[in-house]
Amino acid sequence: MIREPINLATVLAQFDDLWSPRIVARVNDYDVRVAKVTGEHVWHAHAHTDEFFLVIDGELYIALRDETVDASRNERVVVLSRGALFVVPAGVEHRPFAPTGASILMLEPAGTSTVGDRHDPIPGHIDVSTGHAFT
Numbered sequence: 609m610i611r612e613p614i615n616l617a618t619v620l621a622q623f624d625d626l627w628s629p630r631i632v633a634r635v636n637d638y639d640v641r642v643a644k645v646t647g648e649h650v651w652h653a654h655a656h657t658d659e660f661f662l663v664i665d666g667e668l669y670i671a672l673r674d675e676t677v678d679a680s681r682n683e684r685v686v687v688l689s690r691g692a693l694f695v696v697p698a699g700v701e702h703r704p705f706a707p708t709g710a711s712i713l714m715l716e717p718a719g720t721s722t723v724g725d726r727h728d729p730i731p732g733h734i735d736v737s738t739g740h741a742f743t
């Protein structure tokens with residue numbers, strides 16, 4: 609339970625780890641997480657939950673394999689500038705990346721792994737946790 613306001617700029621100033629979300633609040637059964645990202649995440653999918661992204665700073669790209677382009681699920685990329693939000697639907701394979709870096713806010717059920725339920729081999733720079741408490 610949050611009893612005092614939390615400033616996201618203050619939170620972001622207190623860690624430098626990449627692709628390693630900090631949990632800043634809980635809303636019912638959902639965690640509100642913030643992360644700093646640069647470079648590439650890994651292709652993965654969350655079978656049972658949508659995933660909400662909001663770009664606080666920088667620019668986030670999300671590659672998607674959904675059925676928007678055609679029925680064969682060819683890859684497409686959405687570009688999220690500062691202030692943009694996007695929801696990756698449950699079950700859709702996605703790969704976030706940020707060539708020049710970004711700070712992002714995510715909303716998803718507590719316990720959701722950053723690499724989902726199925727994923728490509730995980731590079732060493734990816735944190736596979738379900739988020740770290742921010743204190």
Ligand code: NI
Pocket residue numbers: 652653654659702722723724
């Ligand atoms: Ni994801």
